[in-house]
Amino acid sequence: MANVLVLGGTAWLGRAVATEAAMRGHEVTCLARGESGDVAEGARLIRADRDDPSAYDDLTTTQWHAVVDVTRQPGHARGAVLTLGAQAEHWTLVSTGNVYADLARPIHEDDALRDALADDHASAELYGEGKVACEEAVGALPQHLILRAGLLGGPGDPSDRAGYWVSRFAAAGDEPVLVPDLPSSGEHRAAVQVLDVRDLATFIVDAALRGVTGAMNVAGTSTSLTDFLSTSADVAGHTGVSIGADPDWLSEHDVQPWMGPRSLPLWLPDEALGMVAMDTSRAAAAGLPRRPIVETIADTLVDERSRGLDRDRAAGLTRDDELELLAQL
Known part of the structure; x- marks a missing residue:
């Protein structure tokens, strides 16, 4: 002990x-x-x-x-x-x-x-x-x-970033959802590296008691933002359509990237794309566990429902703002 x-x-x-x-x-x-x-x-x-x-x-x-x-x-x-x-x-x-x-x-x-x-x-x-x-x-x-x-996700996230999408798809039901229209493949694909907070906690305790030292990047397994959104929609049971908007159009309409009020979380500007391209080979070699992203998303939805899908959030668009933007596309 x-x-x-x-x-x-x-x-x-x-x-x-x-x-x-x-x-x-x-x-x-x-x-x-x-x-x-x-x-x-x-x-x-x-x-x-x-x-x-x-x-x-x-x-x-x-x-x-x-x-x-x-x-x-x-x-x-x-x-x-x-x-x-x-x-x-x-x-x-x-x-x-x-x-x-x-x-x-x-x-x-x-x-x-x-x-x-x-x-x-x-x-x-x-x-x-x-x-x-x-x-x-x-x-x-x-x-x-x-x-x-890098970006942490999972139940209880106070930043509301990783939980925005599954909660929005769940709340939308059969209605449309606004998403950023970004490349899903190639050198400049839009990626995400969401690490479950519970996996990081496990690694912290393990590594400390094993005496692991040094500096390491800790982030989730890389996947495309398109796949992350698709998985979030599937977990939420969303039957509507996802409508993409060009990043320049979003910026012109005062929609912010990444985090905060009136944002589309996880969409990153070019000057910050390294935050979803973190080399995590050191941490992986030291035993960093990473559960399937679908598990994190599913558990996050349970937490989001318990806190209220229509609550005030620290990140994302309100549904009224989203519908207003969709009407202008």
Whole structure:
């Protein structure tokens, strides 16, 4: 039995990691403000604000077999490493593909990174630079693993990106759905690499307790966006048609790519196509599990139905906006 510390642990990925470790019988402690949700069953929550220098005081007397940090704030990463680094046998940082300087081409771990943020606080616009600074802090430890994640999906996704499509197809029923008209084959095909959050959590726990080190890209198996949408429609039982719109037309009508309000999730502009062309051979060799995408989509639909198909979403179009756009095509 290992002592596992999750810095975070009450939001989506952190909670999945805590759940996985607790299910295996490990002693799991989560340090969080506790505002994002409940701690995983079997885990212990220590409430603290990591902006407070005393946040880690209750953790310094324990020897941790594994520490997992999901922060995007350099000050949090630096403070945790400084205070707890000597008590940790292994440290995992969940980073992001946004650390790479060039996102327009396929991404490999040896590619150049953005400049690290010197400040302790990273705004949303400096997310990648902030994560590079977090990586630098963790990289000072002798036994560390940095996981640069692509798009995560699965039940509970707070970004609403990967779940948008199956929920929209389900809600539409026999009515049309607006999709981006993108290449499905060839060098410039539109691709997706959705990694189930549960698979990443499994890998994090496995790799930490096996002492895996280094930097690795973690992303799902590559498939075309066309196939992803088709599978989502099949899982949802959609019997209507999918109507494609040219990316330029979508942009002219204020529809955003990738994420956020009034967007078509998973459609990426050319300057960011590397985020769906991540080389994951290192993680695959280290044992990264990846379930079939149809399983992730099906489980996501169950979660989407439980939360409400017509709820306000963090990403995608409202149905009214979608129908208005379809009427203009």
